[in-house]
Amino acid sequence: MVKVAPSLLAADFKSLADEIHSVEGAGADMIHVDVMDGHFVPNITIGPLILEACQRSTTLPLDVHLMIEQPDRYIPAFIDSGADIVTVHAEACPHLHRTIHLIKENGAQAGVAINPHTPVDILKHIIKDIDLVLLMTVNPGFGGQSFIHSVLEKIEAVKVMSENTKKDLWIEVDGGVDERTAPLCTQAGANLLVAGSYVFKHTDRGEAIGKLRE
Ligand SMILES: O=C(CO)[C@@H](O)[C@H](O)COP(=O)(O)O
Ligand SMILES: [Co+2]
Numbered sequence: 001m002v003k004v005a006p007s008l009l010a011a012d013f014k015s016l017a018d019e020i021h022s023v024e025g026a027g028a029d030m031i032h033v034d035v036m037d038g039h040f041v042p043n044i045t046i047g048p049l050i051l052e053a054c055q056r057s058t059t060l061p062l063d064v065h066l067m068i069e070q071p072d073r074y075i076p077a078f079i080d081s082g083a084d085i086v087t088v089h090a091e092a093c094p095h096l097h098r099t100i101h102l103i104k105e106n107g108a109q110a111g112v113a114i115n116p117h118t119p120v121d122i123l124k125h126i127i128k129d130i131d132l133v134l135l136m137t138v139n140p141g142f143g144g145q146s147f148i149h150s151v152l153e154k155i156e157a158v159k160v161m162s163e164n165t166k167k168d169l170w171i172e173v174d175g176g177v178d179e180r181t182a183p184l185c186t187q188a189g190a191n192l193l194v195a196g197s198y199v200f201k202h203t204d205r206g207e208a209i210g211k212l213r214e
Contacts, residue, residue: 002186003029004209005063007174007196008054009045009143016050017057019200026205027213030063030085032174032194034143035078037068040092041141048074048081055082063194065113065174067140068092072099079106087111087134087172090122100129111170115140116148120157127166132192133158137185138175143196147176152188159189179211 006028011019020031033051038044055062061084068074071088078086086103090112093099103110111132112123116139123133135154138145155171162169173185174194182193193212202208 001191002213003192004199004212005030005032005172005192005194006199006205006209007032007034007143007194009034010196010200012200016053020054020057020060023199023205023209024058024060026199027209028060028199030061030192031058032063032065032196033083034196035064035066035068036141040069040089041067043141048077051078051083052081061085063087063172065134065194066092067113072102075099075102076106079103079108083108085109085111085132085170087113087132089113089115089140091115091118096126097129100126104129111172113140113174114154116151120154120161123158123161127161127169130166130169132170132172133162134172134174134194135190136175137173137177137181140175145176147178147181149184152184155185155188155190162189177212179208182212183214 006023036043036045063085064083086108100110109131113134137151172192173190177195178198
């Protein structure tokens with residue numbers, strides 16, 4: 001069953017609670033929260049304070065995507081503020097095994113994200129320890145970018161790795177996901193779709209989420 005996680009980056013932050021209620025009512029399975037630090041990526045977004053306000057606005061799981069350097073410094077704070085899944089970038093973690101176990105020790109599910117150019121081989125010795133692989137289908141930092149089709153073969157490769165080692169793995173795709181690219185991702189093996197612009201800019205958010213899930 002494919003799940004859909006709308007990315008708050010495309011929401012109207014003036015009315016964040018209303019935006020969260022809107023996608024919750026429209027059938028979202030999780031809320032995807034993009035955390036950016038102005039170092040790992042050029043943009044700056046959300047900290048634990050805003051995450052905590054999101055948690056008070058929904059009963060859906062919060063899927064927190066950390067696009068930050070030295071994430072170990074902030075992982076406990078994000079989990080205290082309501083993160084159910086914490087995903088770190090392999091490119092930002094020299095001690096990835098330690099970081100993953102820090103997430104788990106603090107009581108959240110652990111994910112590893114990789115950029116479009118990063119080979120999936122980097123996951124080989126960590127896949128058994130994690131709950132989720134996030135394949136970036138755009139370069140991280142901004143919403144509203146075009147889907148990078150060359151990532152499809154990486155989704156297929158992670159699906160094979162999952163079948164061989166970790167059958168209940170979330171295979172999440174993030175960036176440029178819409179009604180045209182979602183079927184390509186799910187056919188390749190993705191089971192969790194992040195969509196920001198497509199869901200939040202759609203006139204009927206329920207229809208948008210339904211089309212992605214199809
Ligand atoms: O992590 C990111 C961007 O770095 C994503 O979560 C985007 O927020 C997805 O936005 P769309 O491409 O769907 O508009
Ligand atoms: Co994201």
